[in-house]
Amino acid sequence: MKTDETNSCSLAGIDASCRVPLLALFGGAAVWLVLGLLLGLVAAMSFHKPDLFADCPFLGFGRAQAAANDLLLYGFALPAALGVLLWIFARLSQAPLALPIVPVVAANLWHLGVLLGTAAILVGDSTGHLWLEYPRAAAALIFAAFVLIAVSAAATLGLRAERELYPSHWFLFAALLWFAWAYSTANLFLLSGHPPRGVVQATMGWWFANNLLFVGLALLGIGIAFYFLPKLASQPLASSGFTLFAFLTLVFFGSWCGIPQSAPVPAWLPAISAFAAMLSLLPILALALVAWHTIRGANCACAGGPFCFIRFGTLSFVLSALLYLSEFCPRYSRLLDFTWFGFGVTQWQLLGFAGMILCGAIYEILPRVMAKALPHPNLVKWSFFLFFAPGVLLYVVPLLIGGVEQGLKLRDPQVAFASANGVTLLFLRVSTLGQVLLLAGSLCLLLNILTLTVQWKLGLLKTVIDAVKAPLERESASAALGGAESASAALRRDKEVKA
């Protein structure tokens, strides 16, 4: 009897409990995605017209590209992934989100941190460490926000009715630990008053970047994909044993990659990374197999919906991870290091893998959470076929090919540097087209989220006005006093509606 009651209210209730936190996380993430892609476009302009920003110190390649990369990672990918994580945890626990007000506060802190950090980079206050450009204040805000979200996630996990964890749980739970450990270590060592000397800074930076961009994003992205792929394909996850194997090998071997083969450090460091990269092929192949067998033969129309996004993202994960690991093979690294290849792989990981899976997840979650269809469903469909999928390919593939070309020319000392550099320009011009397409796609995402938010706020306002107009003895008057936008009011309203 009791279980029936909780189950009957569960799905809608759980979704409603995530409404305000997820809107706060996704809305900001979409804005940062648009801004990040825009800044990336601005940065690329330096290669089309070198002297464009000769009199403007704020938008040169060095600053704009760093700000764009950080916006895509810290502004978009992480908060969006954490939002999806909260929802998945609540769904898998069959319980409403614990402490729902905490992630709302956290989302605002997070976005404030990103805003501060981006502004700092653009005015020249970057720390100078790759992927850690945000100064101390911004990093502290982001970390505090992360801890708050993690607390809410852990509390929700604790509410679960079934004690057994699902494969998605392993990946997402480990991702929480990964970010907390990697981000705090890197910031505490590198941004403290007494940073370590010389190349130790670089080894820490590489360890951090690898564990955030490769392992961390893989844990988040695959955790999310392995929740949605079986659901959307209406088929169970192919093999839980293989997934467990992939999880363990990924965390044990993947975390040792990251030291470039050409690095001016003691030789054991690159050697151990090369070995770890070779072993890391195991989880990638295992994950690819599991994903393939899960969606094979699925009776699921790919009409540009979330399934398309997530399938594309999973494929991107496998391919980008293989290319990423190839950079640690000494034979290829001599060719690929210091070229646009590595840049292309990173953008593929950020946009093609994490970005696509997150877009798909957001499009899947939003209508449920808002209990309302997406305002522009056609935009979703067309944005996949016209903007996102071709955008990612047009952006990344020229960078990869151009990087190999550049590497081949740089390897031959008889070829002048200008010629090696010149060969990349053509590829950069094509990749800029991809950036424009991605920007258009991200605008579709932003438009959907913004319209939903505005509609929801107008709805809230209407409720409040109705409540105020209604005779005083109605108990809803007290709810209205709580303020239109407060999360508790929203939750109470949801419960009333359901009742």
Added chain:
Amino acid sequence: MKTGCTVFLAAFVALGASWFGLVRGPLHQLGGAQQTLTLQAAENWPPQRTGEATLGLQVYRKYGCAACHTEQVRQTGVANELALTSLGTQKAADFKDFLKSLMVVPALMNYSNTILGNLEGWNGNVPVTLYSGDNSSVVSTLADKLKPVGVKTEALVVARGADLARGWGVRQSVAADYLYDEPLQLGNLRAGPDLTIIGLRHPDVAWQLQHLYAPRSQVSDSTMPAFRFLFEVRQKTGGRPAPDALALKPEFAPAAGLEVVPTLEARQLAAYLASLKANAPLYEAPFTPVTAAK
């Protein structure tokens, strides 16, 4: 993997192991690094930067120069070379014949084609490289055999690799080179050339400043953006240029009566670039400096 505890433990052990290996490990090995001594000259390495150059590193960081420039070069190996520096009283043809007769020595037998091939079409000009390869015993044997006949030879250790052949360095970059870099600006993309020894390639600060103001005035096919905001364009006082005004080529110079003067940041950045010269032979990166060979 049924409970949260096992997942947490597995993840904790995995990340903790890599943390110990890749964070604590290098910190333990290199965190207490001190200046080291160069080979031969036994000077302290790396030299401490001047104050202006130290501030210049912050300008380098501020404008994100490392987004396009690396400060690290690779080498593929080290070659042992023997160069003939003086024939003494010998004639070139006699020396060649003598060298040919040496090729029966067991240590040299396998290398006769290489050594004699190096002298094909040689007309007696010195210095000339007799041997260049991996085998150091060839160098020592050959030098020993040539000593008694009155010719002078010199044994060299030469670092090889595409980066070095491009003139971007004289040896590979090693950890010791970066002792005073905070923040370290290694860079990972060569949209512009490597800067490891830019201070040797272009020692002239005036060149650096002109290149920053108008890159294509110095390198015609450069794709580097101009950093004009690091300079002040102002009226000449009394019709004559200030002492630190840039002597720009006419097509890059401002209108008549105006002059281009570097700001403090531009001068610091140029001083930093001039300080980049990783040219000392070290224990872990040996080579024979060219200046010592001459």
